[in-house]
Amino acid sequence: MAAKLKSVGVSLVVAVALLFLQTSTVLAAEGSGNKYDSFIQKLLQAGLQSNTAHLLLSELVVRAPHRLSGSSDAQKAVALTARMMDSLGFQEVHAESVRVPHWVRGKHESAVIVQGGKDRERPVAICALGGSVATPEKGITAEVIEVRSFDELARMKDAAKGKIVFFNRPMDPTRLHTFEAYGGAVDQRVEGAVKAADAGGVASLVRSMTLAHDRVPHTGVMSYRDSVVKIPAAAISTNDADTLSRLLKRNPHLKVRLVLEGRTMPDAPSANVAGQITGVEMPDEVVVVGGHLDCWDKGQGVHDDASGCMQAIEALRLLKELGVKPRRTIRAVMFMNEENGNRGGKGYAIAPQRSREHHVAALESDRGGFSPLGLAVQGDSTLVAYVQRWLPFFAQLGTGRIEKGSGGVDISPIVATGVPGFGLIVDDFRYFDYHHSDNDTLDKVHPRELEMGAIVEALLCYLIAEEGLPPNTVHETSDQ
């Protein structure tokens, strides 16, 4: 392991040195032709030649794989990304402090289906949802009641009393857009424990939020309400959810024994990390591009969202490699705590430094490091139409979609102040196969796909830094 870490570090240093050698003033040498068309080709070549985004990504996720807010890996990631931006020659590299929730998963968590004697126990793959309280040490053993919706649970009246409530409505596979399928099922994960406790349940078990059929449980945020008793909540893998459902039809009185150890600690100190290319004409006008540095404590949080962070850094690195001196400032921000609080996004929007700046746009990549398909524009129709004039530029990168949509959770607080928001639209068919689970590892990211996202971000940042944007009259959030 140590040897591997060293080789990643060395290869990064070599790559960075090479890239600085290549640094040239490509743009300065441009003639009077269409500077953007030729710039786009140079940007594309520079990115695909180096695939540096993937090199940066491996550096981050190998050294700091479990970056849950408040954890030591999250702190490591703060220091590491600051060093990364420093070594790439970014300006004004700094951390902005935020306090974050600090939940810790227990070492032991398990669930078994109990039918008859001990020899009839059948293990199922589960993991605690983020924020869940623990079970008693010996676990909770109870009958299970399966429901597909909160309405169904409410209709059952007292039937859930003393039982484990099993929410088993799958993500809808007929939805073309997987985020819509997720949106149609995730209420069970977020609110399941409250609804189950309200109905007299002793624990909540939710089918994992994925369209994949496997034995890997997917965690994610859940919430409690002060007025309702806090019961333990876990996700169960989709294959085990199907098995449990089948066995319940045969034996409605079977039991599940659930053991969870998670606990919530006091809030912890942490930080967003920022670095920039300062604008030469309007340094206080800022285009921000970012992702979230924290992730769940499963897998390596690669698609969610180390990819978005490293794409932001790579976008700026590419612009520097091409010798860009933007009119406005282009800033990369690694936001902390998107997964269970969005304290980083909220903190960034109200940090004292913001009062001296004017944000022109905020761009986020948080839908996985897959092939980019286009841009979602969060703003009014004038803004969307203005950006759509750039379609021919983005079409050269294979990203022919510019449409109204959501930017992302991290940038939602600053977008709510009227700043135009942008989200990278990607081919997200496989995103939820990996999301919040042990499946979200480095091998799931393709270097060229990841790099293309960084290239698209670099182009958008550059266009906005040069051209500006019309004022946005729609102030809305995409906080989820």
Ligand SMILES: [Zn+2]
């Ligand atoms: Zn994310």
